[in-house]
Structures are given as structure tokens and as C-alpha cells.
Amino acid sequence: MKPIVVTCLLGIASLASCQDREKSALGDARATAAAANVRADLERDLTAAGLHFGDPVFIRAFKEEKQLELFVRNRASGKFELFRIYPIAAASGVAGPKLVEGDGQVPEGFYHVPPAAMNPTSRYHLAFNIGYPNEFDRAHQRTGSAIMVHGNNVSIGCLAMTDAKIEEIYTLCAAAHQGGQAYFRVHLFPFRMTSARLEETAGNPNHAFWQNLAEGYDHFEKNQIPPDVTVRKGRYQF
Numbered sequence: 001m002k003p004i005v006v007t008c009l010l011g012i013a014s015l016a017s018c019q020d021r022e023k024s025a026l027g028d029a030r031a032t033a034a035a036a037n038v039r040a041d042l043e044r045d046l047t048a049a050g051l052h053f054g055d056p057v058f059i060r061a062f063k064e065e066k067q068l069e070l071f072v073r074n075r076a077s078g079k080f081e082l083f084r085i086y087p088i089a090a091a092s093g094v095a096g097p098k099l100v101e102g103d104g105q106v107p108e109g110f111y112h113v114p115p116a117a118m119n120p121t122s123r124y125h126l127a128f129n130i131g132y133p134n135e136f137d138r139a140h141q142r143t144g145s146a147i148m149v150h151g152n153n154v155s156i157g158c159l160a161m162t163d164a165k166i167e168e169i170y171t172l173c174a175a176a177h178q179g180g181q182a183y184f185r186v187h188l189f190p191f192r193m194t195s196a197r198l199e200e201t202a203g204n205p206n207h208a209f210w211q212n213l214a215e216g217y218d219h220f221e222k223n224q225i226p227p228d229v230t231v232r233k234g235r236y237q238f
Contacts, residue, residue, distance in 0.1 A: 031120040031174060034167040042168060050074065051083060054179035057172055058226045059149075061159060063091060063106055064191035068149070068159065070169060079224035086169065089153035090160040095190040096206050098132065101144045104156050107132045108190055108209075110216055110229040110236060112183040118174060125151030125163045126170040130186045135231045149186070185226045193217035212236050 043053045051072045058080045061068040066088040071080035093105035107130070117129040127150035133142050148158040151166035161169060176184055190206075191197055193214040201207050212235055219227040219238045227238040 028120070030126065031170065034120075034126060035171045035174075038168045038171050042172065046072065046083065049081065049083060050076075051081060053172075054175040056080075056179070056181040057176045057184045058187075059169075059173075059184065060187040060189065060220070061088065061149075062189050062192055063088075063093075063095060063108070066091065068161065068169070070172060072172070077224075080220075080226065081224070083172075084168070086161055086165045088159050089162045089165075090155045091158070092156045097142065097209065098137075098144050098147070098157065099142050103144075106157060106159060106188065107137070107144075107147055108188050108213060109134060109136055111186045111188065113173070113186060114183040115177045118170070118177070119148070119150075120170070122148070122150050124148070124155075124160065124166075126166045127151070127158075128170065128173065130188070136234075136236055139231060139234050187216065187220070187226070189213060189217060 039053070046053050049072075051074060055075065056073040058071040058073075059068060060071075068086045068088055069082055070084045070086065072083045073080050091106050093103070096105065097109065098105035098107040109132075111130040111132060111134055113128050113130060117131060119127040119129065127148040130147050130149065132144055132147040137144075144157065149166070149169065150158055150160060151163040152160050153162050154160055173184055190210060190213075193210070198207075198210060198214055201210055204210075216227055216229060216236060216238050230237045
């Protein structure tokens with residue numbers, strides 16, 4: 001019986017390998033088709049702005065304003081310049097961090113996306129996993145998984161960008177990876193962290209947390225370079 005068992009196991013492994021290859025091929029084809037749709041227009045607009053396709057990118061998003069900003073690093077200055085502002089088609093929840101699996105909240109905080117987190121075979125066209133929970137989230141016992149920026153126009157806990165917009169975003173991010181960026185940063189905020197807007201939240205249970213987020217927001221506003229982020233004693237450090 002042992003040879004039969006071994007043969008069956010090998011057959012299962014072979015089937016899984018074939019399925020993985022098929023999924024990879026599907027993803028490659030979808031990402032390639034998306035790039036073919038948008039690359040020429042992206043390169044034209046990047047060139048007009050003095051920027052280059054394939055250079056490092058940075059993303060930040062604002063839940064209240066329902067906007068996602070995509071920045072590209074300028075080769076001359078080394079600073080990140082705003083290239084596009086995309087409307088967020090759908091995002092569930094309210095202002096405030098994601099706390100537990102299934103609460104429908106979009107996270108708030110500082111995340112990063114390596115190549116392995118890109119998902120061209122998503123049910124929502126194209127997607128990437130932002131990396132929630134991060135070190136800060138885990139330190140505060142926050143739970144959840146598979147928080148994405150993706151296509152389509154419906155979402156629970158993720159940011160839905162429509163298929164047309166995610167094709168641009170995904171193509172720029174994938175090109176940055178291919179150009180050598182080990183990961184791109186994604187900063188998620190409840191709202192634009194101006195002093196005036198932050199003052200309006202005094203008394204909110206999340207006020208101290210949002211003040212901490214504002215430190216990272218202000219760092220980028222001042223320097224136009226995303227800060228290195230660590231976690232110490234339950235707080236973000238920049």
C-alpha cells in the first residue's frame with residue numbers, strides 16, 4: 001500500500017503545483033493587461049511632472065475625505081512629489097482604528113507593502129495587502145487580516161478604488177518594486193491631520209492616538225520624505 005500512498009501524495013502535490021502555476025500565470029496576465037491599459041498615459045503625465053515611471057512611490061489615504069494620494073520620488077531632489085489624488089470609491093467604518101477582526105473598520109497607522117503583498121489574482125481585480133496588523137497594532141492586541149487596497153467599488157475594512165483606478169495605482173507600485181524599491185509605505189489617517197482638525201477631536205477617546213499619528217503626518221509635510229517608523233512603549237516613533 002505504501003507505493004500507492006506515495007503516488008497519491010505526489011499526485012496531490014503535482015496538482016497543487018499546477019494550480020499555483022495557473023494562478024501565477026493568471027495574475028501575470030492580468031497585471032500585464034492592466035499595465036498595457038494605463039502605462040502610456042502614466043508615463044506621459046509623469047514626464048510632464050518631471051518624474052519617472054518605476055521610481056519609488058509613497059501612498060497616504062484619508063478616511064474622512066475619501067482620498068488616496070500617490071507620491072513619486074523626484075530624482076533630483078530626493079523628495080516625494082504628489083502625482084495623483086484618487087477618490088476612494090468605498091470604505092466601511094468610521095473615524096478610529098481597526099481593533100478586532102470583523103469590526104468593519106479601515107485601519108489607521110503606518111504600513112508598508114513588499115512585492116510579496118501584491119495580489120494580481122484578487123477577486124477585486126487587483127489588490128495589495130497593507131500589512132495590518134503591524135507592530136503597533138499587535139502591541140495593542142488589535143486583530144484582523146487581509147486588509148487591502150483593491151479594485152471594485154465595495155469593501156468591508158479595505159479601501160476600494162474602482163477597477164480603473166487600481167490599474168493605475170497597482171501598475172505604479174509594481175513598477176516601483178521592479179525598479180528596486182523593497183517596499184512602499186502606506187500611511188492611513190482618519191482625516192487630514194491639521195492642527196485645527198485635530199483640536200476638534202479633543203475629548204474623543206482616540207485623541208491621544210490621533211496626536212501620535214499627527215507626528216508622522218507632520219514629519220512628511222515638513223520633509224516630503226516618509227519617515228522611518230518604529231514602535232516604542234506602545235507609541236509610534238519617527
